[in-house]
Amino acid sequence: MSVEPSPAIKLDEQGLVTAVCQDADNGRVLMIAHMSPESIAQTFKCGQMVFYSRSRQEIWHKGQTSGAFLNVVSAQSDCDGDVLLFQVRPEGPACHTGMPSCFFTELAEYPEYALSNSGPGIINELFGVVLQRHAERPEGSYTSSLFEAGTARIAQKVAEEGSEVALAAATNDVGNLPGEVADLLYHTLVLLVDSGVSIESIWSELRKRRG
Numbered sequence: 001m002s003v004e005p006s007p008a009i010k011l012d013e014q015g016l017v018t019a020v021c022q023d024a025d026n027g028r029v030l031m032i033a034h035m036s037p038e039s040i041a042q043t044f045k046c047g048q049m050v051f052y053s054r055s056r057q058e059i060w061h062k063g064q065t066s067g068a069f070l071n072v073v074s075a076q077s078d079c080d081g082d083v084l085l086f087q088v089r090p091e092g093p094a095c096h097t098g099m100p101s102c103f104f105t106e107l108a109e110y111p112e113y114a115l116s117n118s119g120p121g122i123i124n125e126l127f128g129v130v131l132q133r134h135a136e137r138p139e140g141s142y143t144s145s146l147f148e149a150g151t152a153r154i155a156q157k158v159a160e161e162g163s164e165v166a167l168a169a170a171t172n173d174v175g176n177l178p179g180e181v182a183d184l185l186y187h188t189l190v191l192l193v194d195s196g197v198s199i200e201s202i203w204s205e206l207r208k209r210r211g
Contacts, residue, residue, distance in 0.1 A: 007081035011037075013121070013203055016052055017084055021094065023101075024073040024087035030094035031102040033062075035084065047072050049088060068092035127189050127199045134193050146190050154194050157187045 009017050016034040023030055035043070036052040039059050043050045049062040049070040063069030070088040077084050095102040133143040146154050161184040168177045192199065 007077060007079070009037075009040075009077060009084070010080065010082040013124070014054065016054070017082065019049075019051065019084040019086060021049060021070055021086050021088050024089050028101055029103055030070070030088065030090060030100070040084075043072060043086075044075075049086060063091065066092065066096075068094065070094065123185065123189070124199060126186065127193070130189050130193045143190060146187075147194060151191075151194055154187065154191050158184070158191050161187050 011017055014034075016036055017040075018032060019035045020032050021030045022028065033049075033051040034054060035050075036059065039050040039052045042059065042061070046061075049072060051060055051062060052058070053060050069091045070086075071091065073087040073089060075084065075086050090100070093100050095104070130143055133141055134147055137144045137147065146157065161180065165177070165180045165184050167173075168180045189199075192202070
């Protein structure tokens with residue numbers, strides 16, 4: 001593996017970094033996945049690719065169940081530290097479909113698009129929707145009605161939703177707790193937009209609390 005110094009690895013809001021796996025012998029890109037600091041450490045320790053599954057929210061050793069391991073030859077980060085590149089020698093197909101590479105589908109000029117529903121990225125997506133509602137104020141939108149009601153009403157809703165979260169937890173109402181937390185997060189996003197506070201500033205504050 002490479003022993004060249006690299007810049008600090010930049011993790012996304014989920015604490016992950018994108019990793020590209022490339023065949024060391026022919027240069028073909030085999031797959032792209034995500035890695036956490038722990039999976040990176042395990043990759044260097046065992047010499048095979050270990051990723052982090054966003055859908056299962058767990059570390060997975062590529063090939064552990066299929067036998068299609070990716071043996072690491074070298075590893076680099078890009079100049080910004082936000083993408084990792086691994087040259088590997090595969091033992092079997094890299095793709096779960098049985099294809100040698102995950103990249104075998106021809107891209108149409110006008111492809112269909114779909115949003116990914118995995119992980120906390122929905123918060124950024126929802127924040128964008130709330131920003132749009134604030135700017136456009138479409139009729140019939142609950143979010144628009146909150147903005148029309150004013151800051152005091154929005155703050156009141158945040159307080160109410162916070163109380164409902166606490167009550168659900170205190171009474172062990174675990175069935176309703178996710179919905180109550182979602183209500184609190186949504187109304188908090190509305191309050192942030194109303195106050196002109198960016199979502200990035202919240203991520204920055206949360207990073208300070210990792211210790």
